[in-house]
Amino acid sequence: MANGKPGAAAASPRHERRRYPRAATSFSAALIAGGQRYATRVINLSMGGALLDFRDLTSKPRIAVGARVAIEILSRPLQETFAAEGKAVLWNTTRGPEPLLAIQFDEVTGEAAEILEELLAEALVDLARFRPPSDIP
Numbered sequence: 001m002a003n004g005k006p007g008a009a010a011a012s013p014r015h016e017r018r019r020y021p022r023a024a025t026s027f028s029a030a031l032i033a034g035g036q037r038y039a040t041r042v043i044n045l046s047m048g049g050a051l052l053d054f055r056d057l058t059s060k061p062r063i064a065v066g067a068r069v070a071i072e073i074l075s076r077p078l079q080e081t082f083a084a085e086g087k088a089v090l091w092n093t094t095r096g097p098e099p100l101l102a103i104q105f106d107e108v109t110g111e112a113a114e115i116l117e118e119l120l121a122e123a124l125v126d127l128a129r130f131r132p133p134s135d136i137p
Helices: 111-131
Strands: 023-033 036-045 047-053 068-075 078-093 101-105
Touching: 023 047, 023 078, 036 078, 036 101, 047 078, 068 101, 068 111, 078 111
Parallel strands: none
Antiparallel strands: 023 036, 023 068, 036 047, 047 101, 068 078, 078 101
């Protein structure tokens, strides 16, 4: 019993709420919000959304949580661009000096879903190639 309700599971701090697994990436992207276009880097990606890093911008975007956004993620090896619309869901200010923006895609279907699946597969291949430094004790 959790929260006084029979059958309710107690939420743990490590409980995963995401619907889709995420892949670590370093794709270049453009985020469009409020009529402005921002260069960004996608640092993780899933079928449901992305986490964006704006550290290379001189002025940080002012995008409100809940704001409508569009994103274009470029894959040079695939020579394809994934484009989707969605909304800003969270500014993560706890991981380092620069805030990260989490966005949630609207439903991704058809050719866009195929391109996104290819991007995720590419990210997993890149991760498989990664070799940690051998000189770290």
